[in-house]
Amino acid sequence: MPLKNTGTEQLIKDTARRLLFAEGKLHATTQEIADAAGVNRTGLHYYFRSRDQLIAAIFDEAMQELSQRLNDCMMADQPFKAKTKHIIRVFLRHMVAFPYQETFLVTEINTLGKKLIANIKSDPVKAYLHEAAAEMEKGHIQKMDPVHFLMNLFSLLSYPLIMAPLYKKLFQVSAKEFNALIAEREGIIMGMLFKK
Protein backbone atom coordinates (compact mmCIF):
# COMPACT_ATOMS: atom_id res chain seq x y z
CA MET A 1 0.00 0.00 0.00
CA PRO A 2 2.94 2.42 0.13
CA LEU A 3 3.02 5.43 -2.15
CA LYS A 4 6.66 5.72 -3.07
CA ASN A 5 8.10 2.72 -4.74
CA THR A 6 11.44 2.04 -3.11
CA GLY A 7 11.59 -1.57 -4.17
CA THR A 8 11.51 -2.87 -0.64
CA GLU A 9 8.15 -4.53 -0.96
CA GLN A 10 9.35 -6.31 -4.07
CA LEU A 11 12.63 -7.20 -2.37
CA ILE A 12 10.78 -8.90 0.45
CA LYS A 13 8.62 -10.87 -1.94
CA ASP A 14 11.59 -11.87 -4.05
CA THR A 15 13.48 -13.00 -0.99
CA ALA A 16 10.56 -15.00 0.34
CA ARG A 17 10.14 -16.58 -3.07
CA ARG A 18 13.81 -17.46 -3.13
CA LEU A 19 13.76 -19.07 0.31
CA LEU A 20 10.56 -20.99 -0.28
CA PHE A 21 10.76 -21.90 -3.96
CA ALA A 22 14.49 -21.95 -4.67
CA GLU A 23 16.01 -23.13 -1.41
CA GLY A 24 13.13 -25.29 -0.31
CA LYS A 25 12.86 -23.81 3.16
CA LEU A 26 9.16 -24.46 3.27
CA HIS A 27 8.70 -23.14 6.78
CA ALA A 28 10.89 -20.07 6.72
CA THR A 29 10.00 -17.73 9.57
CA THR A 30 9.31 -14.02 9.22
CA GLN A 31 12.64 -13.41 10.93
CA GLU A 32 14.51 -15.58 8.46
CA ILE A 33 12.84 -13.88 5.54
CA ALA A 34 13.55 -10.41 6.91
CA ASP A 35 17.17 -11.29 7.62
CA ALA A 36 17.69 -12.77 4.18
CA ALA A 37 16.21 -9.64 2.63
CA GLY A 38 18.32 -7.42 4.86
CA VAL A 39 15.33 -5.53 6.24
CA ASN A 40 13.83 -5.20 9.66
CA ARG A 41 11.10 -7.65 10.54
CA THR A 42 8.80 -4.74 11.27
CA GLY A 43 9.05 -3.74 7.64
CA LEU A 44 7.62 -7.04 6.66
CA HIS A 45 4.50 -6.24 8.66
CA TYR A 46 4.48 -2.70 7.35
CA TYR A 47 4.06 -4.02 3.84
CA PHE A 48 2.13 -7.25 4.32
CA ARG A 49 0.50 -6.97 7.77
CA SER A 50 1.03 -10.69 8.44
CA ARG A 51 3.12 -13.64 7.39
CA ASP A 52 0.05 -15.30 5.94
CA GLN A 53 -0.62 -12.36 3.67
CA LEU A 54 2.98 -12.32 2.47
CA ILE A 55 2.77 -16.01 1.68
CA ALA A 56 -0.60 -15.56 0.04
CA ALA A 57 0.84 -12.77 -2.09
CA ILE A 58 3.71 -14.80 -3.46
CA PHE A 59 1.49 -17.84 -3.78
CA ASP A 60 -0.95 -15.86 -5.88
CA GLU A 61 1.74 -14.36 -8.03
CA ALA A 62 3.30 -17.75 -8.54
CA MET A 63 0.01 -19.20 -9.67
CA GLN A 64 -0.56 -16.20 -11.90
CA GLU A 65 2.87 -16.57 -13.48
CA LEU A 66 2.51 -20.31 -13.91
CA SER A 67 -0.83 -19.85 -15.58
CA GLN A 68 0.59 -17.13 -17.80
CA ARG A 69 3.60 -19.18 -18.80
CA LEU A 70 1.40 -22.14 -19.56
CA ASN A 71 -0.92 -20.06 -21.70
CA ASP A 72 1.82 -18.25 -23.58
CA CYS A 73 3.54 -21.50 -24.43
CA MET A 74 0.48 -23.45 -25.35
CA MET A 75 -1.25 -20.76 -27.36
CA ALA A 76 1.89 -19.89 -29.31
CA ASP A 77 1.42 -20.04 -33.06
CA GLN A 78 3.91 -22.81 -33.77
CA PRO A 79 3.91 -26.37 -35.01
CA PHE A 80 3.40 -28.89 -32.24
CA LYS A 81 6.93 -30.18 -32.04
CA ALA A 82 8.53 -26.73 -31.90
CA LYS A 83 5.95 -25.65 -29.38
CA THR A 84 6.75 -28.61 -27.18
CA LYS A 85 10.45 -27.94 -27.42
CA HIS A 86 9.77 -24.38 -26.34
CA ILE A 87 7.72 -25.57 -23.37
CA ILE A 88 10.60 -27.76 -22.32
CA ARG A 89 13.07 -24.91 -22.57
CA VAL A 90 10.90 -22.42 -20.69
CA PHE A 91 9.84 -24.76 -17.92
CA LEU A 92 13.26 -26.29 -17.52
CA ARG A 93 14.75 -22.86 -16.98
CA HIS A 94 12.10 -22.12 -14.41
CA MET A 95 12.61 -25.43 -12.62
CA VAL A 96 16.33 -24.77 -12.38
CA ALA A 97 15.64 -21.44 -10.71
CA PHE A 98 12.70 -22.50 -8.51
CA PRO A 99 12.67 -26.27 -8.13
CA TYR A 100 10.44 -26.29 -5.04
CA GLN A 101 7.67 -24.05 -6.32
CA GLU A 102 5.39 -26.83 -7.49
CA THR A 103 6.06 -28.83 -4.35
CA PHE A 104 5.07 -25.83 -2.29
CA LEU A 105 1.92 -25.25 -4.32
CA VAL A 106 0.85 -28.84 -3.90
CA THR A 107 1.50 -29.16 -0.19
CA GLU A 108 -0.10 -25.80 0.59
CA ILE A 109 -2.97 -26.29 -1.81
CA ASN A 110 -5.31 -27.37 0.96
CA THR A 111 -4.80 -24.27 3.04
CA LEU A 112 -4.29 -21.65 0.35
CA GLY A 113 -5.32 -22.99 -2.97
CA LYS A 114 -9.09 -22.90 -3.14
CA LYS A 115 -8.98 -19.96 -5.51
CA LEU A 116 -6.58 -21.97 -7.60
CA ILE A 117 -9.38 -23.38 -9.67
CA ALA A 118 -10.42 -19.90 -10.67
CA ASN A 119 -6.91 -18.82 -11.56
CA ILE A 120 -5.84 -21.51 -13.96
CA LYS A 121 -7.52 -21.46 -17.31
CA SER A 122 -7.84 -24.93 -18.68
CA ASP A 123 -8.68 -23.93 -22.26
CA PRO A 124 -5.10 -23.58 -23.53
CA VAL A 125 -4.23 -26.91 -21.96
CA LYS A 126 -7.22 -28.48 -23.64
CA ALA A 127 -6.18 -27.02 -26.97
CA TYR A 128 -2.67 -28.40 -26.53
CA LEU A 129 -4.03 -31.81 -25.62
CA HIS A 130 -6.08 -31.67 -28.79
CA GLU A 131 -3.01 -30.94 -30.86
CA ALA A 132 -1.21 -33.82 -29.21
CA ALA A 133 -4.05 -36.13 -30.15
CA ALA A 134 -3.76 -34.96 -33.76
CA GLU A 135 -0.03 -35.69 -33.74
CA MET A 136 -0.75 -39.19 -32.51
CA GLU A 137 -3.12 -39.70 -35.40
CA LYS A 138 -0.35 -38.61 -37.75
CA GLY A 139 1.93 -41.15 -36.11
CA HIS A 140 4.48 -38.61 -34.86
CA ILE A 141 4.08 -39.66 -31.28
CA GLN A 142 2.91 -42.80 -29.52
CA LYS A 143 -0.83 -43.19 -29.16
CA MET A 144 -2.12 -42.70 -25.65
CA ASP A 145 -4.53 -40.54 -23.72
CA PRO A 146 -3.09 -37.05 -24.37
CA VAL A 147 -3.23 -36.40 -20.65
CA HIS A 148 -0.55 -39.06 -20.27
CA PHE A 149 1.54 -37.26 -22.84
CA LEU A 150 1.33 -34.06 -20.84
CA MET A 151 2.01 -35.77 -17.54
CA ASN A 152 5.03 -37.45 -19.12
CA LEU A 153 6.29 -34.11 -20.38
CA PHE A 154 6.03 -32.39 -17.02
CA SER A 155 7.37 -35.39 -15.14
CA LEU A 156 10.50 -35.63 -17.26
CA LEU A 157 10.99 -31.88 -16.91
CA SER A 158 10.42 -31.38 -13.24
CA TYR A 159 11.21 -34.43 -11.21
CA PRO A 160 14.98 -34.59 -11.72
CA LEU A 161 15.28 -31.04 -10.44
CA ILE A 162 13.10 -31.64 -7.42
CA MET A 163 15.18 -34.69 -6.56
CA ALA A 164 18.52 -33.03 -7.28
CA PRO A 165 19.88 -33.21 -3.70
CA LEU A 166 19.00 -36.90 -3.52
CA TYR A 167 20.25 -37.75 -7.00
CA LYS A 168 23.60 -36.11 -6.50
CA LYS A 169 24.18 -38.54 -3.66
CA LEU A 170 22.54 -41.55 -5.23
CA PHE A 171 24.49 -41.20 -8.48
CA GLN A 172 27.54 -39.79 -6.74
CA VAL A 173 27.92 -36.88 -9.08
CA SER A 174 29.15 -33.38 -8.28
CA ALA A 175 27.01 -30.27 -8.66
CA LYS A 176 28.89 -29.49 -11.84
CA GLU A 177 28.31 -32.93 -13.31
CA PHE A 178 24.67 -32.78 -12.34
CA ASN A 179 24.24 -29.45 -14.11
CA ALA A 180 25.74 -31.01 -17.20
CA LEU A 181 23.16 -33.79 -16.99
CA ILE A 182 20.36 -31.25 -16.68
CA ALA A 183 21.67 -29.37 -19.68
CA GLU A 184 21.17 -32.58 -21.67
CA ARG A 185 17.58 -32.99 -20.57
CA GLU A 186 16.00 -31.00 -23.38
CA GLY A 187 17.33 -33.39 -25.99
CA ILE A 188 16.59 -36.44 -23.86
CA ILE A 189 13.01 -35.40 -23.25
CA MET A 190 12.37 -34.64 -26.91
CA GLY A 191 13.79 -38.07 -27.72
CA MET A 192 11.42 -39.70 -25.24
CA LEU A 193 8.31 -37.91 -26.41
CA PHE A 194 8.68 -38.04 -30.17
CA LYS A 195 9.25 -40.97 -32.45
CA LYS A 196 12.38 -40.90 -34.49
Place this chain on the structure above:
Amino acid sequence: MPLKNTGTEQLIKDTARRLLFAEGKLHATTQEIADAAGVNRTGLHYYFRSRDQLIAAIFDEAMQELSQRLNDCMMADQPFKAKTKHIIRVFLRHMVAFPYQETFLVTEINTLGKKLIANIKSDPVKAYLHEAAAEMEKGHIQKMDPVHFLMNLFSLLSYPLIMAPLYKKLFQVSAKEFNALIAEREGIIMGMLFKK
Protein backbone atom coordinates in the same frame (compact mmCIF):
# COMPACT_ATOMS: atom_id res chain seq x y z
CA MET B 1 12.34 -48.35 25.04
CA PRO B 2 9.26 -49.97 26.59
CA LEU B 3 9.34 -53.61 27.63
CA LYS B 4 5.88 -54.82 26.75
CA ASN B 5 4.95 -54.35 23.15
CA THR B 6 1.45 -52.93 23.10
CA GLY B 7 1.74 -51.56 19.60
CA THR B 8 1.35 -47.97 20.68
CA GLU B 9 4.84 -46.95 19.66
CA GLN B 10 4.27 -48.41 16.22
CA LEU B 11 0.85 -46.80 16.04
CA ILE B 12 2.37 -43.39 16.66
CA LYS B 13 5.02 -43.91 14.00
CA ASP B 14 2.48 -45.19 11.50
CA THR B 15 0.23 -42.23 12.14
CA ALA B 16 3.04 -39.73 11.79
CA ARG B 17 4.10 -41.44 8.59
CA ARG B 18 0.57 -41.23 7.31
CA LEU B 19 0.20 -37.53 8.08
CA LEU B 20 3.60 -36.58 6.70
CA PHE B 21 4.02 -38.94 3.76
CA ALA B 22 0.48 -39.75 2.72
CA GLU B 23 -1.45 -36.59 3.52
CA GLY B 24 1.39 -34.18 2.91
CA LYS B 25 1.00 -32.32 6.19
CA LEU B 26 4.69 -31.56 6.32
CA HIS B 27 4.49 -29.56 9.53
CA ALA B 28 2.09 -31.64 11.55
CA THR B 29 2.36 -30.76 15.24
CA THR B 30 2.80 -33.25 18.05
CA GLN B 31 -0.78 -32.54 19.06
CA GLU B 32 -2.08 -33.31 15.57
CA ILE B 33 -0.11 -36.52 15.43
CA ALA B 34 -1.27 -37.60 18.89
CA ASP B 35 -4.89 -36.78 18.06
CA ALA B 36 -4.75 -38.63 14.76
CA ALA B 37 -3.28 -41.64 16.54
CA GLY B 38 -5.88 -41.42 19.28
CA VAL B 39 -3.29 -41.25 22.05
CA ASN B 40 -2.37 -38.64 24.59
CA ARG B 41 0.36 -36.24 23.57
CA THR B 42 2.31 -37.23 26.67
CA GLY B 43 2.55 -40.73 25.28
CA LEU B 44 4.36 -39.37 22.30
CA HIS B 45 7.07 -38.02 24.58
CA TYR B 46 7.05 -41.21 26.60
CA TYR B 47 8.10 -43.15 23.52
CA PHE B 48 10.16 -40.65 21.56
CA ARG B 49 11.20 -37.94 24.07
CA SER B 50 10.84 -35.20 21.47
CA ARG B 51 9.18 -34.39 18.20
CA ASP B 52 12.54 -34.31 16.48
CA GLN B 53 13.34 -37.83 17.56
CA LEU B 54 9.99 -39.08 16.33
CA ILE B 55 10.59 -37.45 12.97
CA ALA B 56 14.13 -38.75 12.87
CA ALA B 57 12.85 -42.25 13.60
CA ILE B 58 10.39 -42.32 10.72
CA PHE B 59 12.85 -40.55 8.47
CA ASP B 60 15.43 -43.21 9.14
CA GLU B 61 13.00 -46.04 8.64
CA ALA B 62 11.78 -44.48 5.42
CA MET B 63 15.33 -44.23 4.11
CA GLN B 64 15.99 -47.77 5.21
CA GLU B 65 12.88 -49.04 3.46
CA LEU B 66 13.59 -47.08 0.31
CA SER B 67 17.11 -48.42 0.18
CA GLN B 68 15.84 -51.94 0.76
CA ARG B 69 13.19 -51.69 -1.91
CA LEU B 70 15.70 -50.30 -4.36
CA ASN B 71 18.16 -53.09 -3.65
CA ASP B 72 15.61 -55.87 -3.78
CA CYS B 73 14.29 -54.69 -7.12
CA MET B 74 17.61 -53.98 -8.72
CA MET B 75 19.43 -57.07 -7.56
CA ALA B 76 16.56 -59.39 -8.52
CA ASP B 77 17.60 -62.19 -10.83
CA GLN B 78 15.47 -61.24 -13.81
CA PRO B 79 15.93 -60.03 -17.36
CA PHE B 80 16.20 -56.26 -17.58
CA LYS B 81 12.77 -55.57 -19.02
CA ALA B 82 10.93 -57.72 -16.49
CA LYS B 83 13.00 -56.21 -13.74
CA THR B 84 12.09 -52.73 -14.84
CA LYS B 85 8.43 -53.61 -15.03
CA HIS B 86 8.68 -54.90 -11.49
CA ILE B 87 10.32 -51.68 -10.33
CA ILE B 88 7.48 -49.73 -11.85
CA ARG B 89 4.88 -51.86 -10.14
CA VAL B 90 6.55 -51.76 -6.73
CA PHE B 91 7.33 -48.06 -6.73
CA LEU B 92 4.01 -47.07 -8.21
CA ARG B 93 2.21 -48.87 -5.43
CA HIS B 94 4.37 -47.12 -2.89
CA MET B 95 3.83 -43.71 -4.48
CA VAL B 96 0.08 -44.20 -4.41
CA ALA B 97 0.26 -44.90 -0.69
CA PHE B 98 2.89 -42.31 0.26
CA PRO B 99 3.13 -39.66 -2.47
CA TYR B 100 4.88 -37.08 -0.29
CA GLN B 101 7.64 -39.25 1.12
CA GLU B 102 10.28 -38.30 -1.40
CA THR B 103 9.28 -34.65 -1.20
CA PHE B 104 9.71 -34.79 2.54
CA LEU B 105 13.07 -36.49 2.29
CA VAL B 106 14.34 -33.89 -0.12
CA THR B 107 13.15 -30.82 1.75
CA GLU B 108 14.35 -32.17 5.09
CA ILE B 109 17.57 -33.54 3.70
CA ASN B 110 19.55 -30.52 4.87
CA THR B 111 18.48 -30.80 8.48
CA LEU B 112 18.19 -34.57 8.86
CA GLY B 113 19.82 -36.28 5.99
CA LYS B 114 23.55 -36.17 6.50
CA LYS B 115 23.63 -39.83 7.34
CA LEU B 116 21.71 -40.44 4.16
CA ILE B 117 24.87 -41.03 2.22
CA ALA B 118 25.79 -43.85 4.53
CA ASN B 119 22.40 -45.48 4.32
CA ILE B 120 21.91 -45.77 0.60
CA LYS B 121 24.07 -48.30 -1.12
CA SER B 122 24.86 -47.20 -4.62
CA ASP B 123 26.16 -50.57 -5.85
CA PRO B 124 22.81 -52.05 -6.88
CA VAL B 125 21.97 -48.84 -8.69
CA LYS B 126 25.29 -48.98 -10.48
CA ALA B 127 24.66 -52.56 -11.49
CA TYR B 128 21.25 -51.63 -12.85
CA LEU B 129 22.71 -48.70 -14.78
CA HIS B 130 25.19 -51.13 -16.25
CA GLU B 131 22.45 -53.45 -17.39
CA ALA B 132 20.63 -50.51 -18.93
CA ALA B 133 23.75 -49.61 -20.88
CA ALA B 134 23.93 -53.18 -22.18
CA GLU B 135 20.31 -52.99 -23.31
CA MET B 136 21.10 -49.81 -25.19
CA GLU B 137 23.90 -51.60 -26.98
CA LYS B 138 21.46 -54.32 -27.96
CA GLY B 139 19.14 -51.63 -29.31
CA HIS B 140 16.26 -52.41 -26.97
CA ILE B 141 16.19 -48.93 -25.56
CA GLN B 142 17.32 -45.55 -26.80
CA LYS B 143 20.95 -44.72 -26.33
CA MET B 144 21.65 -42.18 -23.61
CA ASP B 145 23.58 -41.82 -20.39
CA PRO B 146 21.98 -44.58 -18.27
CA VAL B 147 21.51 -42.05 -15.51
CA HIS B 148 19.01 -40.31 -17.77
CA PHE B 149 17.21 -43.61 -18.23
CA LEU B 150 16.87 -44.01 -14.49
CA MET B 151 15.82 -40.40 -13.94
CA ASN B 152 13.21 -40.84 -16.67
CA LEU B 153 11.92 -43.97 -15.01
CA PHE B 154 11.52 -42.38 -11.60
CA SER B 155 10.13 -39.17 -13.03
CA LEU B 156 7.40 -40.92 -14.97
CA LEU B 157 6.60 -42.99 -11.90
CA SER B 158 6.54 -40.38 -9.22
CA TYR B 159 5.67 -36.96 -10.49
CA PRO B 160 2.06 -37.55 -11.50
CA LEU B 161 1.29 -38.76 -8.00
CA ILE B 162 2.99 -35.84 -6.32
CA MET B 163 1.06 -33.46 -8.52
CA ALA B 164 -2.24 -35.30 -8.17
CA PRO B 165 -4.13 -32.48 -6.38
CA LEU B 166 -3.01 -29.99 -9.02
CA TYR B 167 -3.62 -32.29 -11.97
CA LYS B 168 -7.13 -33.16 -10.91
CA LYS B 169 -7.97 -29.48 -11.20
CA LEU B 170 -5.87 -28.74 -14.25
CA PHE B 171 -7.31 -31.63 -16.23
CA GLN B 172 -10.68 -31.38 -14.53
CA VAL B 173 -10.93 -35.04 -13.72
CA SER B 174 -12.54 -36.66 -10.69
CA ALA B 175 -10.60 -38.71 -8.16
CA LYS B 176 -12.04 -41.83 -9.75
CA GLU B 177 -10.97 -40.82 -13.23
CA PHE B 178 -7.54 -39.87 -11.96
CA ASN B 179 -7.12 -43.27 -10.36
CA ALA B 180 -7.98 -44.84 -13.67
CA LEU B 181 -5.25 -42.78 -15.31
CA ILE B 182 -2.73 -43.90 -12.71
CA ALA B 183 -3.72 -47.51 -13.25
CA GLU B 184 -2.68 -47.06 -16.87
CA ARG B 185 0.72 -45.66 -15.98
CA GLU B 186 2.57 -48.97 -15.87
CA GLY B 187 1.85 -49.64 -19.51
CA ILE B 188 2.47 -46.05 -20.51
CA ILE B 189 5.84 -45.92 -18.78
CA MET B 190 6.97 -49.22 -20.28
CA GLY B 191 5.96 -47.87 -23.67
CA MET B 192 8.02 -44.74 -23.09
CA LEU B 193 11.14 -46.53 -21.91
CA PHE B 194 11.36 -49.42 -24.35
CA LYS B 195 11.36 -49.44 -28.10
CA LYS B 196 8.56 -51.29 -29.75
Place this chain on the structure above:
DNA sequence: TTTTTGTTAGACAAAAATGTCTAAATAAAA
Protein backbone atom coordinates in the same frame (compact mmCIF):
# COMPACT_ATOMS: atom_id res chain seq x y z
C1' DT C 1 -2.82 -59.37 45.68
C1' DT C 2 1.09 -56.63 44.85
C1' DT C 3 4.02 -54.85 41.44
C1' DT C 4 5.32 -53.24 37.30
C1' DT C 5 4.37 -51.10 32.96
C1' DG C 6 1.80 -48.53 29.98
C1' DT C 7 -1.26 -44.65 29.44
C1' DT C 8 -3.87 -40.61 30.47
C1' DA C 9 -4.88 -36.05 32.50
C1' DG C 10 -3.77 -31.61 33.76
C1' DA C 11 -0.99 -28.07 35.08
C1' DC C 12 2.76 -25.55 33.84
C1' DA C 13 7.41 -23.97 32.15
C1' DA C 14 10.05 -22.71 28.19
C1' DA C 15 10.77 -21.69 23.62
C1' DA C 16 9.63 -20.11 19.22
C1' DA C 17 7.07 -17.36 16.27
C1' DT C 18 3.82 -13.87 15.23
C1' DG C 19 1.88 -9.51 15.72
C1' DT C 20 1.42 -4.65 17.79
C1' DC C 21 2.90 -0.33 19.32
C1' DT C 22 5.75 3.73 19.86
C1' DA C 23 9.58 6.51 19.04
C1' DA C 24 13.37 7.63 16.50
C1' DA C 25 16.04 7.92 12.28
C1' DT C 26 16.42 8.43 7.32
C1' DA C 27 15.47 10.06 2.99
C1' DA C 28 12.89 11.74 -0.60
C1' DA C 29 9.13 15.18 -2.04
C1' DA C 30 6.87 19.44 -1.75
Place this chain on the structure above:
DNA sequence: TTTTATTTAGACATTTTTGTCTAACAAAAA
Protein backbone atom coordinates in the same frame (compact mmCIF):
# COMPACT_ATOMS: atom_id res chain seq x y z
C1' DT D 1 12.82 23.90 5.13
C1' DT D 2 8.87 21.51 6.14
C1' DT D 3 6.40 17.59 5.22
C1' DT D 4 5.56 13.08 4.23
C1' DA D 5 6.66 8.37 3.58
C1' DT D 6 9.82 4.78 4.50
C1' DT D 7 12.57 2.12 7.58
C1' DT D 8 14.64 0.76 11.82
C1' DA D 9 14.94 -0.29 16.79
C1' DG D 10 13.20 -2.01 20.84
C1' DA D 11 9.94 -3.32 23.95
C1' DC D 12 6.22 -6.16 24.70
C1' DA D 13 1.80 -8.89 24.28
C1' DT D 14 -0.14 -13.00 22.23
C1' DT D 15 -0.26 -17.34 20.28
C1' DT D 16 1.47 -21.68 19.14
C1' DT D 17 4.16 -25.43 19.99
C1' DT D 18 7.15 -28.09 22.54
C1' DG D 19 8.73 -30.21 26.56
C1' DT D 20 8.50 -31.47 31.68
C1' DC D 21 6.51 -32.99 35.83
C1' DT D 22 3.35 -35.18 38.92
C1' DA D 23 -0.54 -37.74 40.10
C1' DA D 24 -3.84 -40.87 38.86
C1' DC D 25 -5.59 -44.83 36.44
C1' DA D 26 -5.72 -49.27 33.85
C1' DA D 27 -4.13 -53.56 32.85
C1' DA D 28 -1.15 -57.20 32.55
C1' DA D 29 2.67 -59.80 35.12
C1' DA D 30 4.61 -61.67 39.10
